[in-house]
Amino acid sequence: MENNCVVTVQDFKMDKAARWCPGCGGHAVLAAIQRALPETGIDKEKVVFVSGIGCSSRFPYYINTYGFHGLHGRGPAIASGIKLANPDLSVWLVTGDGDSMAIGGNHFIHLLRRNLDIKILLFNNKIYGLTKGQYSPTTPKGSVTKSSPDGTIEDPFLPGELAMGAQGNFFARVVDNDLEMMKEVFMQAARHKGTALIEVLQNCVIFNDDIHAEITSKELRDEHQLYLKHGEPMRFGKNKEFGLIQDGTRFKVVKVGENGVRPEDILVHNALDHDDTKDYMLVRMSLPNYPIAMGVIRSCESGVYEDLMYKQFSISKAKSRIKTVDDLLTSGNTFSI
Amino acid sequence: MLSINVIYIINDLFSSNSHGLFAYISLTLLIKSAAEIMKKRVKVIERDDVVVKFAGDSGDGIQLTGAQFSDTSAFIGNDLATFPDYPAEIRAPQGTVAGVSGFQVHIGHKEVSTPGDLADVLVAMNPAALKANMKWIKPGATIIVDIDNFDSRHYKLADYIEDPLEDGSLEGYNVVKAPITDMTRDVIKKFGLSSKIAEKTKNQFVAGILFWLFNRDLSIGEDFLRDRFKSKPELIDANLEVLHAGYNYAETIEAIEATYQVKPAEKGAGLYRNISGNVAVAWGLLAAAEKAGRKLFLGSYPITPASEILQELAKMKNLGAVVFQAEDEIAGICSAIGASFAGCLGVSSTSGPGLSLKSEGLGLAVITELPLVVVDVQRGGPSTGLPTKTEQSDLFQALYGRHGESQVVVIASSSPANCFDFAFEASRIAIEHMTPVILLSDGYLANGSELWHIPQVKDLPDIKAPLVQDNDPEYQPYKRNPETLARSWALPGQPGLRHHIGGLEKADLTGEISYDPYNHEKMTHMRNEKIARVAKYIPLQEVIGPDKGDLLVVGWGGTFGALYTAVVEMQEEGKSISLVQFNYINPMPVNVQEIFGKFKKIIVCELNLGQFASYLRSQLPGFSYLQFNKVQGLPFLISELKQQFSEVLNNIEK
Numbered sequence: 004m005e006n007n008c009v010v011t012v013q014d015f016k017m018d019k020a021a022r023w024c025p026g027c028g029g030h031a032v033l034a035a036i037q038r039a040l041p042e043t044g045i046d047k048e049k050v051v052f053v054s055g056i057g058c059s060s061r062f063p064y065y066i067n068t069y070g071f072h073g074l075h076g077r078g079p080a081i082a083s084g085i086k087l088a089n090p091d092l093s094v095w096l097v098t099g100d101g102d103s104m105a106i107g108g109n110h111f112i113h114l115l116r117r118n119l120d121i122k123i124l125l126f127n128n129k130i131y132g133l134t135k136g137q138y139s140p141t142t143p144k145g146s147v148t149k150s151s152p153d154g155t156i157e158d159p160f161l162p163g164e165l166a167m168g169a170q171g172n173f174f175a176r177v178v179d180n181d182l183e184m185m186k187e188v189f190m191q192a193a194r195h196k197g198t199a200l201i202e203v204l205q206n207c208v209i210f211n212d213d214i215h216a217e218i219t220s221k222e223l224r225d226e227h228q229l230y231l232k233h234g235e236p237m238r239f240g241k242n243k244e245f246g247l248i249q250d251g252t253r254f255k256v257v258k259v260g261e262n263g264v265r266p267e268d269i270l271v272h273n274a275l276d277h278d279d280t281k282d283y284m285l286v287r288m289s290l291p292n293y294p295i296a297m298g299v300i301r302s303c304e305s306g307v308y309e310d311l312m313y314k315q316f317s318i319s320k321a322k323s324r325i326k327t328v329d330d331l332l333t334s335g336n337t338f339s340i
Numbered sequence: 341m342l343s344i345n346v347i348y349i350i351n352d353l354f355s356s357n358s359h360g361l362f363a364y365i366s367l368t369l370l371i372k373s374a375a376e377i378m379k380k381r382v383k384v385i386e387r388d389d390v391v392v393k394f395a396g397d398s399g400d401g402i403q404l405t406g407a408q409f410s411d412t413s414a415f416i417g418n419d420l421a422t423f424p425d426y427p428a429e430i431r432a433p434q435g436t437v438a439g440v441s442g443f444q445v446h447i448g449h450k451e452v453s454t455p456g457d458l459a460d461v462l463v464a465m466n467p468a469a470l471k472a473n474m475k476w477i478k479p480g481a482t483i484i485v486d487i488d489n490f491d492s493r494h495y496k497l498a499d500y501i502e503d504p505l506e507d508g509s510l511e512g513y514n515v516v517k518a519p520i521t522d523m524t525r526d527v528i529k530k531f532g533l534s535s536k537i538a539e540k541t542k543n544q545f546v547a548g549i550l551f552w553l554f555n556r557d558l559s560i561g562e563d564f565l566r567d568r569f570k571s572k573p574e575l576i577d578a579n580l581e582v583l584h585a586g587y588n589y590a591e592t593i594e595a596i597e598a599t600y601q602v603k604p605a606e607k608g609a610g611l612y613r614n615i616s617g618n619v620a621v622a623w624g625l626l627a628a629a630e631k632a633g634r635k636l637f638l639g640s641y642p643i644t645p646a647s648e649i650l651q652e653l654a655k656m657k658n659l660g661a662v663v664f665q666a667e668d669e670i671a672g673i674c675s676a677i678g679a680s681f682a683g684c685l686g687v688s689s690t691s692g693p694g695l696s697l698k699s700e701g702l703g704l705a706v707i708t709e710l711p712l713v714v715v716d717v718q719r720g721g722p723s724t725g726l727p728t729k730t731e732q733s734d735l736f737q738a739l740y741g742r743h744g745e746s747q748v749v750v751i752a753s754s755s756p757a758n759c760f761d762f763a764f765e766a767s768r769i770a771i772e773h774m775t776p777v778i779l780l781s782d783g784y785l786a787n788g789s790e791l792w793h794i795p796q797v798k799d800l801p802d803i804k805a806p807l808v809q810d811n812d813p814e815y816q817p818y819k820r821n822p823e824t825l826a827r828s829w830a831l832p833g834q835p836g837l838r839h840h841i842g843g844l845e846k847a848d849l850t851g852e853i854s855y856d857p858y859n860h861e862k863m864t865h866m867r868n869e870k871i872a873r874v875a876k877y878i879p880l881q882e883v884i885g886p887d888k889g890d891l892l893v894v895g896w897g898g899t900f901g902a903l904y905t906a907v908v909e910m911q912e913e914g915k916s917i918s919l920v921q922f923n924y925i926n927p928m929p930v931n932v933q934e935i936f937g938k939f940k941k942i943i944v945c946e947l948n949l950g951q952f953a954s955y956l957r958s959q960l961p962g963f964s965y966l967q968f969n970k971v972q973g974l975p976f977l978i979s980e981l982k983q984q985f986s987e988v989l990n991n992i993e994k
């Protein structure tokens with residue numbers, strides 16, 4: 004009945020306020036989604052938010068859509084079931100670094116590999132928040148946390164690397180203090196056909212405050228973030244004075260105008276390229292030698308699981324003489340007595 | 341076309357009792373001298389039932405020969421039950437006892453409920469197959485061996501010290517030494533096929549012998565082969581010729597002293613088929629989904645002996661079955677829960693180790709109160725245990741294997757064919773009562789097969805999904821049907837019904853998160869009561885035999901065939917004995933207490949250490965329960981059951 008009405012931010016808001024800690028990055032992500040969704044044109048009755056367990060996974064309770072708060076790490080499987088049951092639904096999975104990369108690592112990689120049309124918001128705060136401060140699979144090596152009093156001895160995962168290793172076709176990175184960037188990227192993810200992973204560098208004010216500050220702080224962000232946009236040169240800095248050029252097998256940061264670097268020397272971002280060599284390089288760039296790649300790093304089209312499955316249904320329905328269960332039961336070798 | 345010149349009709353004489361066998365042996369001797377006088381005039385012995393066991397290397401095509409024999413038996417109207425028996429390894433060392441694969445078929449003019457304790461005819465493709473099966477054949481049985489494999493190399497592989505064909509151990513048996521390998525090779529040669537294919541065609545030689553032995557019309561076997569090799573037409577002629585060669589061989593030699601005739605069974609008129617438990621489960625689920633007007637979703641991970649359910653449904657795209665082979669058991673159940681939330685009949689199929697992994701998901705389905713069917717095809721446990729063998733040891737896990745107060749409905753199928761009915765029933769209960777249901781099958785039912793009277797979908801019970809109208813202003817996620825206590829099922833995509841569900845405790849009615857202590861207690865009771873009330877929507881427990889007497893045999897699930905046969909035979913012998921076989925375990929039918937009260941003794945028989953007995957002690961503590969248990973990975977033998985029951989009955993009489 005409301006389908007003809009204009010859908011607004013208000014449609015996705017709940018009466019009660021979200022119960023994340025004040026100052027938690029989650030609030031901004033929620034606001035960005037609530038702004039992005041009306042602009043995607045998706046019917047609000049068809050949106051489903053699914054999650055696992057963790058601070059991030061409370062998300063479905065805070066947005067006025069269908070929602071399923073699942074089991075720790077199992078969100079991808081629940082979301083897959085929903086999407087396959089009804090491919091018309093717009094399915095969003097909200098997860099965290101522990102949920103998706105530790106306990107749910109297996110489900111996470113297989114969702115990416117299968118390429119169901121599901122959007123994943125991965126809140127990466129590099130810590131376990133809900134259980135109060137143990138290290139996660141993305142915590143930097145050496146970090147002292149409640150469960151690593153002498154520093155962690157594990158190398159962390161880079162979600163982007165993991166995604167591409169798992170055949171992911173869409174990977175983006177955003178920061179939780181840039182509403183416009185989040186909204187823009189969420190909309191692009193919504194438009195992409197297939198699994199879309201968005202890593203949100205999210206701040207946990209309580210257990211890992213300022214973990215992303217070097218990337219996100221007002222003073223540093225222009226020089227430490229390279230906001231990639233398809234078809235645009237890879238330039239960054241307050242006045243876009245820096246850029247990336249190809250230097251042998253690597254990228255090199257250069258200043259336009261210096262040492263004879265011309266604007267046209269700067270690499271142009273191609274998010275649609277199926278070859279993921281450059282995407283790996285972009286995802287791996289780290290401070291202090293490189294800026295951190297933000298925005299849609301990779302977005303290429305590939306067969307979508309449920310489309311392929313439902314296509315097999317139509318072919319099989321057209322071909323088979325068995326149209327009903329009665330037909331099935333009486334097919335093949337039967338014997339009349 | 342058959343040279344049936346003399347027919348000896350000896351009804352009942354050759355049923356499984358030993359004096360019948362003795363008569364059979366003396367008779368065959370008699371027949372032999374008659375045959376010598378009348379060349380090639382072979383006697384036909386009419387039997388009420390016959391058990392045939394095929395055994396060989398797992399690469400010998402034993403299962404195919406068995407299936408072919410079963411199908412032709414069904415075709416001519418015999419009642420039947422089959423049971424394949426394979427090693428856990430796909431290709432265990434050839435020629436060794438560990439590598440023996442078997443397939444047992446019990447065909448009957450009379451009602452057949454089990455694959456039979458002991459075989460009348462054994463086909464042993466090598467010495468290992470003979471060795472592995474000597475204790476499973478009747479005295480005087482016909483043993484057909486592939487003589488080409490009975491050489492010193494194979495004796496060694498099978499750990500025989502002496503030649504079993506010559507050491508006297510087969511005295512009293514009718515041994516047919518057939519050069520199966522050589523003759524098959526001879527036939528195959530002219531087709532220019534490889535010796536590898538010749539190996540694979542041997543089973544048709546065996547089939548040919550059996551067609552003759554059982555007075556079967558060869559054209560049935562030919563049709564079977566044409567159908568079987570539809571996609572490989574180059575193999576059809578070769579197989580047909582080998583089949584004929586086997587038949588002609590059997591007819592020509594004089595080693596086979598008599599042939600069998602098993603008349604069609606006296607079954608009610610109708611359309612029948614041979615069906616295995618796993619296929620029946622798959623089809624029952626499809627029927628339920630169609631009846632409920634819901635899409636079927638199966639989220640599963642391959643596991644022995646349940647994989648066939650996944651494979652069978654994966655073929656059913658024409659019926660719109662959504663089959664998702666998940667990355668693991670957990671994703672299997674969780675995807676099914678997601679699909680249920682979105683309006684499908686969500687199902688996950690597995691075996692014991694997989695059920696362990698699904699415990700967490702089951703808890704989620706309990707608290708979200710979504711319809712879900714989990715099929716557990718039990719095998720020997722714990723851990724990897726005996727993956728290809730049968731057991732009933734997952735009952736406790738099904739009943740109690742979750743954290744928190746989290747009851748689910750538990751039901752069990754009790755024959756290969758009624759796996760259809762109970763898969764349907766599990767789905768009906770899951771949908772109408774908005775609850776997870778565990779259906780317990782087992783390796784024996786799953787792989788065994790029997791003749792099934794095909795139902796029509798219109799005759800199956802209706803399944804009414806508690807759906808909600810779009811924009812229903814009264815809708816609340818945890819508002820319940822006052823009779824069943826089931827909540828209603830609003831589906832994502834429906835206008836005006838947006839809501840959240842999840843694993844956190846729900847406030848009554850609204851379904852919002854609630855940590856309120858009294859609400860938790862109320863919801864806990866409500867969830868349990870919902871399961872208890874399912875008892876009002878299931879049939880009363882049936883008693884097989886008189887409803888009072890000396891001994892009540894109690895079983896559940898897959899042991900039905902053996903218990904039934906044993907109890908009925910003892911009833912015919914005049915014993916005061918009845919059987920109660922449970923299909924509904926949690927909740928139990930409401931009349932069980934009343935039934936139990938009318939017998940002097942109760943013995944609970946199960947293929948575990950007494951899990952159901954223990955459950956009964958907790959549910960109906962007023963009775964004392966004797967136990968008969970077996971954990972060998974094998975079904976009960978009728979003989980061991982009868983012996984056990986006789987002992988109990990003798991004690992009562994004292």
Ligand code: SF4
Binds near residue numbers: 026027028128209210
């Ligand atoms: S603990 Fe951290 S992540 Fe969790 S809600 Fe609070 S600030 Fe956010």
